[in-house]
Amino acid sequence: MINCIIVEDQPPAQRVLQKYIGEMDNLNLKATYADALQCIAFLKTEHVDLIFLDIHLPRMSGIDFLKSLKTRPQVILTTAFSDYALESYEYNVLDYLLKPFSFERFVQAVSKVTVPTLEVANNISNTSVSTSDILFIKSGYEHIKINIDEILYIKSDADYTEIFTNNKKHLAQESLRYWEANLDAKKFTRIHKSYIINIIKIEKISGNQVQINKNITIPIGRAFKEEFMKQVLN
Structure with missing residues (x-):
């Protein structure tokens, strides 16, 4: 199971991600945050495999948040702006989802996650x-x-x-x-x-x-x- 969190300040975008995550058998949503600073405190005590991260956030941008992390989980960026695509890949993000994105595009991004629980296993609830x-x-x-x-x-x-x-x-x-x-x-x-x-x-x-x-x-x-x-x- 892939433990993930959402860092997104817009409620409609939060709901879309929550819905998509709920349709994936191999994703477990641990928390949703509208603020990157709150998320930093969470990551000090909790382990996550994947962060769905918006770039435009209050107080601290998604890019600055990435820069602040010494140990970085895998990250899929979500944004309505394409301007930061090249810069984001300097931080080894898995994918860059441009809003609004479809469920199929979401699945494609999640398929890039590389954690042991995503490997081929004898469990029919997995994607494959x-x-x-x-x-x-x-x-x-x-x-x-x-x-x-x-x-x-x-x-x-x-x-x-x-x-x-x-x-x-x-x-x-x-x-x-x-x-x-x-x-x-x-x-x-x-x-x-x-x-x-x-x-x-x-x-x-x-x-x-x-x-x-x-x-x-x-x-x-x-x-x-x-x-x-x-x-x-x-």
Whole structure:
């Protein structure tokens, strides 16, 4: 479970975040603050994994708040202004949500959180879970079971990823980075900024392309080719 807090001075924005957090099985909202100074006192005694932080706050801005923290939880910034995007990434924030943002965009940001409880686990209440042989993908209010060995490749699609099997395509809300971190690296490898492939399904490698199951061709990204070739040829 990811313990999180909200630091946001506008009640409508607080309510949106509270609603979105309530719809995520892996998020636990511990507190909501309208003031960064109050939050500093809370963090001295309580542990949190994630802060949803507004930039424009009374008394102390979100950026100044970040600067003040010696030990910094993971942070997702929320703001109505895009001016601070570049500066915010100097503080290693996970994501920058520009208000108003959709639930889908919120889920994409949360998928970047890297804490042990977000790793693949045998608990069907998580966003996506797996055992050694199967994977459950959350789709709406359902969890769809996929045999991991049947996955051909995974493709990034804007805020989502598409998981392709022999005869189906499944839409998942996790990022490509999430799958790269949680699937078995001996079986699955990233060969392009937009693709992860199942190594077992490779039919042949030709130039800068990989052929999967005879009729599917996937490009190999220049930045990934050297490491990929070492992996499959060694």
